[in-house]
Amino acid sequence: MMVARTHSVALLGMTGSMVEVEADIGNGLPTLMIIGLPDTALSDARDRVRAAATNSGCPLPTSKITVNLSPAALPKHGSTFDLGIAMAILAAAGTVSAGSVERVVHLGELSLDGRLRPMNGVLPAIAAAARAGYRTFVVPAGNRHEASLVPGVTIVPVISLRDAAIHHGAALDPIPLDVIEGARVYDTEPPEHELSDVIGNADAVLALVAAAAGGHHIFMLGPPGAGKTMLAMRLPGLLPDLDAASALEVSSIRSLAGASVPRTLATRPPFESPHHSASAGALIGGGSKQIRPGAAARASHGVLFLDEAPEFATNVLDTLRQPLESGVISIHRANAVALFPGRFQLVMAANPCPCGQYGTAELNCLCTPNTRRRYLGRLSGPLLDRIDIQVQVRRVSAAELRLDGSGERLTTVEARNRVREARERMAARLSETPWKLNGEVLGTWLRSGPQKLPRDTTLVLDRALERGLITMRGYDRILRVAWTLADLDAVPRPGTDQIGRALYLRKSLTL
Ligand SMILES: Nc1ncnc2c1ncn2[C@@H]1O[C@H](COP(=O)(O)OP(=O)(O)OP(=O)(O)O)[C@@H](O)[C@H]1O
Ligand SMILES: [Mg+2]
Ligand SMILES: [Zn+2]
Structure with a gap:
C-alpha cells in the first residue's frame, strides 16, 4: 500500500470544516513533505510527527x-492534524490497517514523546463532522468526556500515537501510561444564587424578573454596597433551562x-x-493561531455582566456593539x-460617580458635576441605546436588613416559573413575527404594527415625547x-398601570 487517507477537522x-489527509510513499530520498499547512505550522508538525512516531515504537x-x-x-491553524497525518503515513506504510484509518476522523496534537495532548474545540469539531455524516472519532483521552456529549457518534479515546496505532491493528503491545493529560470536566453545575436572599429593593428585583422574562438588557446604578453585584448574579437563575441546541452550543x-466542560x-x-x-480580545475573542472565543461568546445563551462598567476601556466596550446588534x-x-x-443578555452595573456616594443620604459626594457627567458619559451612546431597563438600586438600611419578612420575598424557583409563563405568553403573541422575546421586537412594529396600543393607554408617553422628556x-x-410587564401580569396588553411602571423603571435614572 503506497497511498492512504484519513480525515480531520479544521x-x-x-465553524468546523472537513479536511482530508492523504499520505503517499514514493521512491526517493527520505523526506517528509506536508502540503496544505501554513508555513509557520509546517516544520513544527513535521518534527512532532516524526519524533512521536519514533518514540512510540512505530x-x-x-x-x-x-x-x-x-x-x-x-x-x-493549530496542531489538530498531527494524529491524522501520523496515521495516514503509517497506513500507507502498511504498519496499520488503511481501511480502518480511512473510516475514522482523527483529532489531536502529538507531543514529541508520542502522547496525545488534549485540544481546544473537540466538541464543535465533532459536532461539525457528525453533521457531515462522520461517525467514528479517535480523540485524545483528555477530551473523551466532552467528545461523548455529541449524540450518535462513537468515540475512541487514545492516550498516545502508539495507542491509536494499536486501535488500527498495529502489531504492538500497549505501554500503559498512568497519566492522562488534562481532562477538563466538572461533574455538577455550579450552584445558582437564591433570589430571596435579596432584602428590600423591590424595584430592582422586579426589574430583574422583567429583564429575564423579556430578554431585556439591564443597567443598574447605585452606590457601593447597594447589592448590584448580588442582583446581577441572580439573573441566570431566573432564566429557563437551555434547549438541546443551545446546550450543545x-x-x-x-x-x-x-x-472545563x-x-x-x-x-x-x-x-x-x-x-x-x-x-478587547478577552471580551470579544482573539488570538493568533487558533482564534478563541472571549467572555461575550462564552456568555451566549446566558448573561454577560459588566460590573463597574464605566471602568472598562471605551474601545473594549465598543466591541459589544456588533453582537448586540x-x-x-x-x-x-x-x-x-x-x-x-x-x-447574550447584557447586565451593566455602575456607581453614580467615581467616589460612589452621589445621591446617598449619609455621605456627601466630593465629585464635581462635570466629573459625574464624564463618568457615566463613557457609557452613553450606542451601548446604552440597546438597554431597555435602567434601574436605580438603593442601599437598604440596617433597619430593613433586620426586618426579616422573608415570607414575602420571591424565591428563584417562583421567579423562574413566572418568567417561563410570561415567555410562553409572549411567544404565542409574537408567533406571526420573527421574534420570540419582547426585548427583540422592533420599535416601529410596536408603535404601528397590529398590536399597536390605543391612544389613551400611551397618553402619558406621548406627552413625555412631545415635551422632549424622552426620546423616540x-x-x-x-x-x-x-x-413584558403585561406578560408577567397575564393581561392581554399593557394598560396605563404597566406603562407607568415601565416609565418608572427608566426614569429612575439621571442620565
Ligand atoms: N438588598 C440586600 N439584601 C441583602 N443583602 C444585601 C443587600 N444589599 C447588599 N447586601 C449585602 O451587601 C454585600 C455587598 O453588595 P454588593 O457587592 O452586591 O454591592 P454592590 O452594589 O455591587 O457594590 P459595589 O458598587 O461596591 O460593587 C452583598 O454581598 C450582600 O451581602
Ligand atoms: Mg459590585
Ligand atoms: Zn462622587
Missing part, C-alpha cells in the same frame, strides 16, 4: 513521504475556549463576568473570518418593557 471560530518509513491536506485553500464554546451537557445558562481591566461575533484575520455566537428610542424601550 476549526475557524465555531517509526515512519525511510522513503519519500508526501502528505496532502485538502482543501488547500481552507485556513488551517454553550458546551462547544467552552470546549473552544479551553475551559460539564460531564453531561450544560442545561443552565452561563454567567460571565469579565473584570474591567479586560482587553446582530447576535453574532465576527473576528477578522488576514484571510479569514471566525464566527462565534454572541446572543426611549419611547420604544418603555413600550417593550410595558409589554
Whole structure:
C-alpha cells in the first residue's frame, strides 16, 4: 500500500470544516513533505510527527513521504492534524490497517514523546463532522468526556500515537501510561444564587424578573454596597433551562475556549463576568493561531455582566456593539473570518460617580458635576441605546436588613416559573413575527404594527415625547418593557398601570 487517507477537522471560530489527509510513499530520498499547512505550522508538525512516531515504537518509513491536506485553500491553524497525518503515513506504510484509518476522523496534537495532548474545540469539531455524516472519532483521552456529549457518534479515546496505532491493528503491545493529560470536566453545575436572599429593593428585583422574562438588557446604578453585584448574579437563575441546541452550543464554546466542560451537557445558562481591566480580545475573542472565543461568546445563551462598567476601556466596550446588534461575533484575520455566537443578555452595573456616594443620604459626594457627567458619559451612546431597563438600586438600611419578612420575598424557583409563563405568553403573541422575546421586537412594529396600543393607554408617553422628556428610542424601550410587564401580569396588553411602571423603571435614572 503506497497511498492512504484519513480525515480531520479544521476549526475557524465555531465553524468546523472537513479536511482530508492523504499520505503517499514514493521512491526517493527520505523526506517528509506536508502540503496544505501554513508555513509557520509546517516544520513544527513535521518534527512532532516524526519524533512521536519514533518514540512510540512505530517509526515512519525511510522513503519519500508526501502528505496532502485538502482543501488547500481552507485556513488551517493549530496542531489538530498531527494524529491524522501520523496515521495516514503509517497506513500507507502498511504498519496499520488503511481501511480502518480511512473510516475514522482523527483529532489531536502529538507531543514529541508520542502522547496525545488534549485540544481546544473537540466538541464543535465533532459536532461539525457528525453533521457531515462522520461517525467514528479517535480523540485524545483528555477530551473523551466532552467528545461523548455529541449524540450518535462513537468515540475512541487514545492516550498516545502508539495507542491509536494499536486501535488500527498495529502489531504492538500497549505501554500503559498512568497519566492522562488534562481532562477538563466538572461533574455538577455550579450552584445558582437564591433570589430571596435579596432584602428590600423591590424595584430592582422586579426589574430583574422583567429583564429575564423579556430578554431585556439591564443597567443598574447605585452606590457601593447597594447589592448590584448580588442582583446581577441572580439573573441566570431566573432564566429557563437551555434547549438541546443551545446546550450543545454553550458546551462547544467552552470546549473552544479551553475551559472545563460539564460531564453531561450544560442545561443552565452561563454567567460571565469579565473584570474591567479586560482587553478587547478577552471580551470579544482573539488570538493568533487558533482564534478563541472571549467572555461575550462564552456568555451566549446566558448573561454577560459588566460590573463597574464605566471602568472598562471605551474601545473594549465598543466591541459589544456588533453582537448586540446582530447576535453574532465576527473576528477578522488576514484571510479569514471566525464566527462565534454572541446572543447574550447584557447586565451593566455602575456607581453614580467615581467616589460612589452621589445621591446617598449619609455621605456627601466630593465629585464635581462635570466629573459625574464624564463618568457615566463613557457609557452613553450606542451601548446604552440597546438597554431597555435602567434601574436605580438603593442601599437598604440596617433597619430593613433586620426586618426579616422573608415570607414575602420571591424565591428563584417562583421567579423562574413566572418568567417561563410570561415567555410562553409572549411567544404565542409574537408567533406571526420573527421574534420570540419582547426585548427583540422592533420599535416601529410596536408603535404601528397590529398590536399597536390605543391612544389613551400611551397618553402619558406621548406627552413625555412631545415635551422632549424622552426620546423616540426611549419611547420604544418603555413600550417593550410595558409589554413584558403585561406578560408577567397575564393581561392581554399593557394598560396605563404597566406603562407607568415601565416609565418608572427608566426614569429612575439621571442620565
Ligand atoms: N438588598 C440586600 N439584601 C441583602 N443583602 C444585601 C443587600 N444589599 C447588599 N447586601 C449585602 O451587601 C454585600 C455587598 O453588595 P454588593 O457587592 O452586591 O454591592 P454592590 O452594589 O455591587 O457594590 P459595589 O458598587 O461596591 O460593587 C452583598 O454581598 C450582600 O451581602
Ligand atoms: Mg459590585
Ligand atoms: Zn462622587
